[in-house]
Amino acid sequence: xxxxxxxxxxxxxxxxxxxxxxxxxxxxxxxxxxxxxxxxxxxxxxxxxxxxxxxxxxxxxxxxxxxxxxxxxxxxxxxxxxxxxxxxxxxxxxxxxxxxxxxxxxxxxxxxxxxxxxxxxxxxxxxxxxxxxxxxxxxxxxxxxxxxxxxxxxxxxxxxxxxxxxxxxxxxxxxxxxxxxxxxxxxxxx
Numbered sequence: 001x002x003x004x005x006x007x008x009x010x011x012x013x014x015x016x017x018x019x020x021x022x023x024x025x026x027x028x029x030x031x032x033x034x035x036x037x038x039x040x041x042x043x044x045x046x047x048x049x050x051x052x053x054x055x056x057x058x059x060x061x062x063x064x065x066x067x068x069x070x071x072x073x074x075x076x077x078x079x080x081x082x083x084x085x086x087x088x089x090x091x092x093x094x095x096x097x098x099x100x101x102x103x104x105x106x107x108x109x110x111x112x113x114x115x116x117x118x119x120x121x122x123x124x125x126x127x128x129x130x131x132x133x134x135x136x137x138x139x140x141x142x143x144x145x146x147x148x149x150x151x152x153x154x155x156x157x158x159x160x161x162x163x164x165x166x167x168x169x170x171x172x173x174x175x176x177x178x179x180x181x182x183x184x185x186x187x188x189x190x
Contacts, residue, residue, distance in 0.1 A: 092189055096159045100159070101188075110153050114142060116140060119138060119140075122134060122136045123136070132190060135183060138184065163182060163183075165182065
């Protein structure tokens, strides 16, 4: 071991100051590189991990903002739901119940002396999601004035009655009476 020290000592003594500085710098750089290289890799890994975490955090913030906006919309949807439910309840109240069909006959056979009912036929009840629909065919003879009064009477009823078809033709051999054909749809609650 002493032999190596002597050889190194002699070698070092023979070098110029400039060469000593160069060798010292190179050895220092090598030692610095050996010491900091693993730390640099660790630092790069940590930077990469930081970027990933920041990206995840930004995505969570966006999700939170979306959730807050949805929470605001829920109140709006609840108000709309209550409003629609109220309208549906009002619609259901306007639907005729099956026991009101007697009242329907009274409404549709409007009592006027100069109205002659030629046909009054109900067809099979049609079922839909919200209500039932009862189609009724009516043919009658009346004056224009009484026909308009009759249609107004139907429309003023508390029930939902839809006039699907309406035809008028002048009655032969009469100057003031007409013949009217109506197809009505009466909506009945389920």
